[in-house]
Amino acid sequence: MRVIITENYEEMSKRAAKIIAEQIKRKPNSVLGLATGSTPLGTYKELIRMHREEGLDFSKVVTFNLDEYYGLAPTHPQSYHYFMFENLFNHININPRNVHIPDGLAKDIKAFCENYEEEIRRAGGIDLQLLGIGRDGHIAFNEPGSPLMGRTTIIALAEETIKDNARFFKSEAEVPRLAITMGCGTIMEARKIILLANGEGKADAIAATVEGPITSQITASILQMHPNAIIIVDEAAAMKLRRKDYYRHVNRLLEEQGL
Numbered sequence: 001m002r003v004i005i006t007e008n009y010e011e012m013s014k015r016a017a018k019i020i021a022e023q024i025k026r027k028p029n030s031v032l033g034l035a036t037g038s039t040p041l042g043t044y045k046e047l048i049r050m051h052r053e054e055g056l057d058f059s060k061v062v063t064f065n066l067d068e069y070y071g072l073a074p075t076h077p078q079s080y081h082y083f084m085f086e087n088l089f090n091h092i093n094i095n096p097r098n099v100h101i102p103d104g105l106a107k108d109i110k111a112f113c114e115n116y117e118e119e120i121r122r123a124g125g126i127d128l129q130l131l132g133i134g135r136d137g138h139i140a141f142n143e144p145g146s147p148l149m150g151r152t153t154i155i156a157l158a159e160e161t162i163k164d165n166a167r168f169f170k171s172e173a174e175v176p177r178l179a180i181t182m183g184c185g186t187i188m189e190a191r192k193i194i195l196l197a198n199g200e201g202k203a204d205a206i207a208a209t210v211e212g213p214i215t216s217q218i219t220a221s222i223l224q225m226h227p228n229a230i231i232i233v234d235e236a237a238a239m240k241l242r243r244k245d246y247y248r249h250v251n252r253l254l255e256e257q258g259l
């Protein structure tokens with residue numbers, strides 16, 4: 001794992017957007033895995049700016065989103081489908097046919113999940129996966145106890161996640177209790193992974209992910225097994241890391257080599 005500690009949210013977002021932009025320039029038909037939530041908003045803003053001001057071209061890019069609330073239609077303002085169009089896709093030149101987001105209204109869930117995996121495979125696999133992290137250490141909606149080798153499936157949201165996500169709904173009661181999510185096994189097959197976290201509220205989850213044991217109780221900890229995972233965190237989210245100085249030292253040396 002490479003750990004990059006940035007001064008603030010803005011710098012975290014710019015670092016992530018730069019890596020994504022480099023990926024797209026290197027391979028215009030890149031397959032991106034995308035995330036929702038407050039964390040990646042700054043990254044998406046920066047990508048939109050790069051598209052408008054620097055001509056970053058998304059016309060051949062293919063995307064797969066991590067998850068979607070079960071029971072919400074794509075037109076529902078709290079659906080992740082709606083979120084992605086509102087915060088990214090409507091502002092860049094992506095072909096809507098290249099966008100994949102789990103269907104919150106899927107009737108045959110098992111068939112839907114198998115097909116989602118098949119579509120990722122047919123697209124050639126995910127080149128770069130962007131992730132946020134929950135306070136309980138989840139990636140996508142893989143809540144504590146989810147299998148570390150799991151595939152796309154339906155899951156039940158943990159109590160903590162329902163509380164955290166209630167801020168987007170009128171009340172906690174309105175937060176869907178189920179979601180369709182890529183599994184940790186699906187995520188781990190991405191060739192490169194960037195996990196973002198900012199704010200003090202994520203400090204425990206980040207410390208457990210980076211320096212704790214690999215455990216299904218903190219599903220993000222499986223990223224320790226990934227050969228190409230980058231954790232980009234602001235100072236507040238890095239607060240509880242014991243080996244901060246070492247991570248800074250590593251980055252200084254790598255950056256000197258242009259890596």
Ligand code: PGA
Nearest residue numbers: 037038039040132133134
């Ligand atoms: P957040 O959510 O970006 O809104 O904090 C992250 C997550 O739950 O994965």
